[in-house]
Amino acid sequence: MELRDYLHILRKNWLIILALTLVGVGAAAAYSLTRTPLYESTSTVAVSTQTSGTVQELQQGSSFSQARVATYVVVAESPLVLDPVIAKLGLDTTADELADIMVVSAPLSTTAINITVTDADPQLAADIANATATSLGTAVEDIETTADLTASPVKTTVIRPALPGTTPVSPNVPLNLALGGLIGLALGITVAVLRAVLDNKVRNPRDVSNLTDRPIIGVIPFDPKAADRPIILEADPTNQRAESFRALRTNLQFIELDGGQTFVITSSIPSEGKSTTAVNLAIALADAGKRVALIDTDLRKPKVADYLGIEGAVGLTDVLIGRASITDVMLPWGRRPLYVLPAGKVPPNPSELLGSSQMKTLLDDFANSFDVVICDAPPLLPVTDAAVLSRVTTGAIVVTAAGRTTTHQLAGALEALETVGAKVAGLVMTMAPTKGPDSYLYGYGYGYGYGYGYGGPGSSPVKSG
Structure with a gap:
């Protein structure tokens, strides 16, 4: 990344x-x-050697003291020193437990010993540190006074008594x-x-671009009222979603494919907005003066007739089995050059009908009679209808819904088209968020700039991937 x-x-x-x-x-x-707040108190003891005072003896005494300091650090934490402290202060503890709250150290190259005690009672911590310093002096004197000496050659002096801490250290x-x-x-x-x-959902145009090198020819923004107004070009022509279909129309005109302008509009799974995309794109093309044929080739769950408010009981199925002619079931729609062929009755063998020679002949006739032919087909993953139909058309336009389709599903749909040798004319992302980090307006170069006038006659093409 x-x-x-x-x-x-x-x-x-x-x-x-x-x-x-x-x-x-x-x-x-x-x-x-x-x-529980804990306080620290430190008492510092200096170790010195009693000499006659010559320079050489002073140097020897200093070296002797430094050599003995390490031993005294150990002695300070021993029962020899701590038991008298416990007795003097009347503590209800043992020497080992007292040693656990104590840190005895000697700064490098010095003859000083620091005795640091940590306790919840600041006064008690100071008393223990001072009592330990005094007890250490007594213990050192006992250790260093041998049988042939009347006094210890080593002397300890408390040079900094411990004071109660005012600020807790822990x-x-x-x-x-x-x-x-x-x-x-x-x-x-x-x-x-x-x-x-771990997120495998397709959420923005970049996710689509990472899966395929086919262009993204349209990004349709999310509309919370889409279910109530699927035909947005009629319900609200100045809406941002309506403008995105005009941008899709503009981009589609720049796609150069052999065999005319016959497109299958499909998706990976149901409920991705392929039917509303097909209908609105057909209307947008017709508004631009194109002679458009919109065919509902979803012979399993047809929706085009319902969206456009026309009679759909007789249609494509009847034409393919020879029960009706095109002139009987092809219906004009609106005050534009748009003609609609509903699906008709749902047959028991949709794939066979769409892959028949009659269907190929019908599409060839449409390609000669219309500028653009739009076929609304079923999703690719549940059934093979769209893959079969895409072989006899110019190309397929794959619709993918932001935040609903997984990358695996989209990859599977594109693979299904590639397996049958179909051409993918482009991809359209629907339900694209317009706010937040996944917004197609944020950081991807898609959509519209601030201040764009949606009421104007022009359209703003969406950047291809």
């Missing part, structure tokens, strides 16, 4: 990312609020909130990327 793909994913899933980031911050805040609320936010943000981005990777 390219950088803009990742930016698109982030823009599309920003609510999820924000929500998980806030959840991370909230979890960190809850954790911090439920923790929990570190700002750090916890920052870490919680970062973890939530990382989780949100991960979820967003996984959603994009």
Whole structure:
């Protein structure tokens, strides 16, 4: 994926990312609020060696002290030092438990020892640190005083007594909130990327372009009132959806295919808007002065007659079996050069009728009599009707619905056409969102610019893929 793909994913899933980031911050805040505040107190002890005072003896004493400091760090956490502390302060604990709340360290190349105690009671932490420093001095004196010495050559001095802490060192609320936010943000981005990777729906023209090199000749925006006004060119000619059909008409005129202008309009699965696309495209072509024949070749669930409000009981089926002639069932529609051939009765063998020699002869006659022939055919994946019919037409126009068709289904439909040797004239995306990150107006170069006048006579062609 390219950088803009990742930016698109982030823009599309920003609510999820924000929500998980806030959840991370909230979890960190809850954790911090439920923790007992802990305070630190540190007492510093200096270790020195008693010498006569010459320079050489001072150097030797300093080296001796540094060498012994590491031992004293261990001694400070031993029962030898901590048991007297427990007795002095009256603590209800053991030496090992007391050592767990204590950190004894010696800065590098020094003879100082830091005794740091962490406890919920700041005063107690300071008392333990100071008592440990005092007890360490006593323990060192006992260790270093041998039988032949009357006094220890090593002396410990408390150079910085511990004071009660005023600010808790744990929990570190700002750090916890920052870490919680970062973890939530990382989780949100991960979820967003996984959603994009696992999402197999065709949602925008780029998804179509990634599947095929055939051009996208139309993008029909989503219309929440489409079910109430399927023939948008009649119901609302200035609507954005109506203009998109004019753009489709314009693009279709630039497609150069051998064998005239006879097109099968189909889709991968039902309910993708192929019939409304076929009807509106036929009207748009007729409005441009083209002599158009619209044939309902969906002999399973015909809809053209219902959309156009004409009688559809007799039609294509009757013509193919020789029960009626074209002149008897071909109906003009509106004040334009548009003629409609309904499907007629649903036959038991639609594929055989559409693949018959009578159907080929009929389409050849139409191609000679009309400028453009539009055939509304069934979806490709459930039945073979459209694939059979596409072999005897100029090309197929495949309709795919944004957010409804999967990439697998669209690829399967295109493969079905390729298997029978049919030409794909182009693809049309329907129900394309006009808002949000998947909008065909956002970042893809399709659709219309701001300020375009939909009431004008011209059309704005949709960019081909």
